[in-house]
Amino acid sequence: MKDLKRHQQQHEAQPVIKRQQLYQTIAAIPYGKVASYGQLANLAGQTGAARWVGWCLRHLPHDSRLPWHRVITSSGKLAFPPTTEKFLRQCEKLEQEGIRLKNHKVLMKVYQWQP
DNA sequence: CTGTTGACTTAGG
DNA sequence: ACCTAAGCCAACA
Numbered sequence: 001m002k003d004l005k006r007h008q009q010q011h012e013a014q015p016v017i018k019r020q021q022l023y024q025t026i027a028a029i030p031y032g033k034v035a036s037y038g039q040l041a042n043l044a045g046q047t048g049a050a051r052w053v054g055w056c057l058r059h060l061p062h063d064s065r066l067p068w069h070r071v072i073t074s075s076g077k078l079a080f081p082p083t084t085e086k087f088l089r090q091c092e093k094l095e096q097e098g099i100r101l102k103n104h105k106v107l108m109k110v111y112q113w114q115p
Numbered sequence: 116c117t118g119t120t121g122a123c124t125t126a127g128g
Numbered sequence: 129a130c131c132t133a134a135g136c137c138a139a140c141a
Contacts, residue, residue: 015139037123041137050123052138057122059139071122079122086122 019056021045029070032097033113034106036074043115054079069093070113076105 022044029035035043038050046052057068069090072078080087082104091101099111 018138038125038136041123046137048124048135049137051121051136052123054122055120055137055139058120060122068122073122074124090122 018044018046022053022056023066026066026068026071028115029067029113031067032099032111034070034072034094034099034108034111035113036072036108037079038074039113040071050074070097072106074108076108078104 022040025040025044026035036050037053038048041047041049041053044053053071057071060066060068078087078090080090094101094106099106
């Protein structure tokens, strides 16, 4: 077989595929549990791409049914600045699942998803 | 290819 | 516990 060389620009998997794997991982977070951006990147096969996870969620369709509210930072804080609308919406959804917040923070020891 | 962006992470002080 | 700097990486223009 003849190897067709990529002339420039290393095309690997289509971006859509990678994002779908990430979405699949996020969808697997159980009700009442949370996962961090870095944790999800690793589980989705993109080790170290925590910021990419944030990028994907920021560009998530507004009508998405993904449990985006179960994604928080590694320290247990929400990614949004307090007092913002999104911050409050996420707080509601988390508490609705029985996840109590201690001073704007989630107790990772208790609530972090352990696959 | 280069440069920029982002709902991040980690190590040090 | 809080702040900063540097590292990280896919997606995009």
